[in-house]
Amino acid sequence: MKLNSILLTTAAIAWASPAFAAGDLFIYTYGEYTPPDLVAKFEKAFDVKVHVDTFDSMETMLAKLRAGAGGYDIVVAGDPNIQLMISENMLEKIDVNAMPNYVNVDERWRDVYWDSGRQYSAPWAWGSTSFMVDSAVVKGDINTLGVLFNPPAEVKGRINMMRDVNEVINIALRYLNLPRCNENPEDMKKVLELLETQKQWVKSYNSEFKEPLVSGEAVASMAWNGYAMRARDEKPSLVYVYPKEGFTGWMDNLAVPKGAPDIENAKTFINFMMNPENAAMVSTYARYSNGIKGSEKFVDPKLATAPELAPPAGTPAPEFIPNCSPASTKLYDRVWTKLLN
Amino acid sequence: MTAQAELRSPFRVSKRLAFTGLLLPAVGVITIFMIAPVAIVFVYSFLEPARYGGVVWNFSVEGYLQILFERDFVDGSLQFSADYLVILWRSVFQAAICTVLCLMISVPTAYFIATRSERTKPIWIFLITVPYWVNLLIRTIALLFILRDDGPLNKAIMMTGLTTSPLPLSYNNFAIGLGLVYSFLPFMVLPLYSAFERFDFRLLEAAYDLYASRRVAFFKIVLPVMRPGLIAGSLLVFIPSIGSYLAPDILGGGKTLMIGNLIGTQFQGAHNWPFGAALSMILLTVTLIVLIWMARRSARKNTGY
Numbered sequence: 303m304k305l306n307s308i309l310l311t312t313a314a315i316a317w318a319s320p321a322f323a324a325g326d327l328f329i330y331t332y333g334e335y336t337p338p339d340l341v342a343k344f345e346k347a348f349d350v351k352v353h354v355d356t357f358d359s360m361e362t363m364l365a366k367l368r369a370g371a372g373g374y375d376i377v378v379a380g381d382p383n384i385q386l387m388i389s390e391n392m393l394e395k396i397d398v399n400a401m402p403n404y405v406n407v408d409e410r411w412r413d414v415y416w417d418s419g420r421q422y423s424a425p426w427a428w429g430s431t432s433f434m435v436d437s438a439v440v441k442g443d444i445n446t447l448g449v450l451f452n453p454p455a456e457v458k459g460r461i462n463m464m465r466d467v468n469e470v471i472n473i474a475l476r477y478l479n480l481p482r483c484n485e486n487p488e489d490m491k492k493v494l495e496l497l498e499t500q501k502q503w504v505k506s507y508n509s510e511f512k513e514p515l516v517s518g519e520a521v522a523s524m525a526w527n528g529y530a531m532r533a534r535d536e537k538p539s540l541v542y543v544y545p546k547e548g549f550t551g552w553m554d555n556l557a558v559p560k561g562a563p564d565i566e567n568a569k570t571f572i573n574f575m576m577n578p579e580n581a582a583m584v585s586t587y588a589r590y591s592n593g594i595k596g597s598e599k600f601v602d603p604k605l606a607t608a609p610e611l612a613p614p615a616g617t618p619a620p621e622f623i624p625n626c627s628p629a630s631t632k633l634y635d636r637v638w639t640k641l642l643n
Numbered sequence: 644m645t646a647q648a649e650l651r652s653p654f655r656v657s658k659r660l661a662f663t664g665l666l667l668p669a670v671g672v673i674t675i676f677m678i679a680p681v682a683i684v685f686v687y688s689f690l691e692p693a694r695y696g697g698v699v700w701n702f703s704v705e706g707y708l709q710i711l712f713e714r715d716f717v718d719g720s721l722q723f724s725a726d727y728l729v730i731l732w733r734s735v736f737q738a739a740i741c742t743v744l745c746l747m748i749s750v751p752t753a754y755f756i757a758t759r760s761e762r763t764k765p766i767w768i769f770l771i772t773v774p775y776w777v778n779l780l781i782r783t784i785a786l787l788f789i790l791r792d793d794g795p796l797n798k799a800i801m802m803t804g805l806t807t808s809p810l811p812l813s814y815n816n817f818a819i820g821l822g823l824v825y826s827f828l829p830f831m832v833l834p835l836y837s838a839f840e841r842f843d844f845r846l847l848e849a850a851y852d853l854y855a856s857r858r859v860a861f862f863k864i865v866l867p868v869m870r871p872g873l874i875a876g877s878l879l880v881f882i883p884s885i886g887s888y889l890a891p892d893i894l895g896g897g898k899t900l901m902i903g904n905l906i907g908t909q910f911q912g913a914h915n916w917p918f919g920a921a922l923s924m925i926l927l928t929v930t931l932i933v934l935i936w937m938a939r940r941s942a943r944k945n946t947g948y
Contacts, residue, residue, distance in 0.1 A: 359911065361696075361911035361914075362911060364696055365696050365910055365911060368696050368697050465897045501898070504898065505814055505896060506814050506896030506897060506898065507896060507897035507898060508896060508897060517791075517793060518792075518793055519791055519792055519793065628694055631914065635915070636713065638908075639726055639727075639900070639905070639908075640726055642897065642898065642899065642900045643726050643729055643730060643899075643900065
């Protein structure tokens with residue numbers, strides 16, 4: 303919730319004073335993302351008190367760090383955000399690739415576009431953004447974005463879209479088969495028309511999608527795979543869809559913001575998190591894959607077979623989308639404002 | 644002569660000191676919590692946006708231009724665009740409707756409470772304030788749960804057989820309006836109550852004795868006494884509801900923006916701080932205009948009696 307972030311910002315400013323006792327680690331991350339047993343294990347092993355502060359979106363996190371909120375040793379950031387923070391000199395170069403546990407990082411997540419060679423960041427969790435339908439209500443072919451943009455009668459008026467300009471526009475661009483990070487006003491006009499047509503069938507724009515799906519307010523909703531699994535736990539008829547048009551992939555990473563009070567503790571934590579056993583705790587708790595080799599055998603066995611984490615054969619590869627240019631960001635913003643006008 | 648001056652001067656100094664000392668906390672609070680933040684917003688509204696949030700220290704009026712015009716992407720020319728004006732208008736309109744509805748509910752409520760016995764009055768006032776012990780965010784979400792399709796209200800309506808499909812009570816302007824009224828109602832009830840409380844009902848009897856009609860009695864006797872309460876209540880409802888953020892965000896399902904939400908997105912997703920600052924200045928100006936207009940109106944009316 304937005305208000306939540308305002309309260310948290312206020313709280314963080316209140317405690318972002320320079321005096322910290324030795325043996326503290328301040329983590330800034332999404333809510334319900336840090337396993338309590340992991341925190342306890344780290345505290346016990348290194349005699350460090352861990353403090354977790356949460357944000358509700360990357361925008362909140364960036365805005366707050368930019369506004370000068372210091373005092374964090376570890377920040378969790380998505381792939382385009384790491385790219386941005388490196389380019390803006392907001393992160394400490396901590397040479398993750400030289401850490402002992404780096405050998406455990408899956409080769410797939412080493413030379414990534416946002417931090418090639420992993421000098422600044424380590425994998426935390428990765429997943430996909432697609433959508434979920436209630437199979438008890440929605441009939442017919444569900445493996446297409448048409449469920450959201452050309453909905454059958456039973457879906458009309460019961461769609462939830464995320465309240466996130468990039469996620470919504472990306473999924474619309476994919477349905478229209480137009481290039482991502484689009485700078486073409488003509489293309490973006492088509493996106494706006496599509497979204498405005500869809501709006502009459504949209505119940506709400508809400509990134510907290512689990513509640514509306516479980517309560518039955520929405521029968522089709524954009525979703526993140528791990529959180530989708532939690533929703534399915536509460537309502538077994540919910541199905542996470544890998545549409546034939548493709549879907550977005552993302553990775554959240556651990557990094558150290560400039561001016562971190564205790565860089566050594568931060569490095570210790572990052573190395574600790576590249577240990578398969580510890581990375582597995584994140585997956586078990588947050589229900590996302592982690593990018594650390596050998597973690598599979600420590601992860602809750604029900605995740606191994608979960609369709610949200612193991613897409614069926616023939617599923618298109620997730621598409622990772624970097625930061626878009628200022629021109630397309632402006633166009634996106636204009637589309638978003640007109641849509642919600 | 645010198646002795647006298649020495650005798651007098653400490654008194655003068657201490658008087659001046661006392662004056663400054665007494666003034667200082669108020670000036671300090673106003674400077675730190677009002678003048679300084681508004682000054683920052685004012686300065687930021689005339690800067691250029693940095694790429695992903697923050698500002699570049701170059702003078703620019705683009706933030707204000709953007710409210711009325713949008714730049715064509717091909718040739719950069721300015722074209723009139725009503726998008727943001729519509730949002731501003733919607734905020735003013737919703738706030739005005741909310742104020743009127745609050746008035747309609749509060750006048751009988753306040754009258755009722757003011758005419759109770761001295762013993763039961765505090766209980767009624769207490770009951771008015773009870774819901775406000777709970778955080779506004781929680782109350783707003785609770786209201787959403789009551790209003791939505793499978794909520795108790797719709798279930799009850801469907802059980803009566805009046806309709807077979809749920810009524811669209813949530814995620815629309817109706818829900819936003821209801822949320823605003825619910826949020827700000829006591830700010831209207833309490834000032835009106837205190838106005839009614841001071842009202843001498845013998846005046847009304849006197850008016851009727853002198854053959855005043857109900858209409859005349861209301862406009863000549865009741866309304867003038869009520870006026871300060873009406874004005875205070877209206878301002879206390881109108882001003883927070885025009886910038887309201889939670890009701891449109893939660894009860895509106897994020898489908899329609901009000902100015903508070905538009906400002907919020909400028910500092911989060913859209914990364915355009917100067918535009919957000921410019922919008923805040925516009926909102927501040929609208930609020931000030933309403934305040935001054937109300938103040939002048941009441942001053943004029945007051946001299947009439």
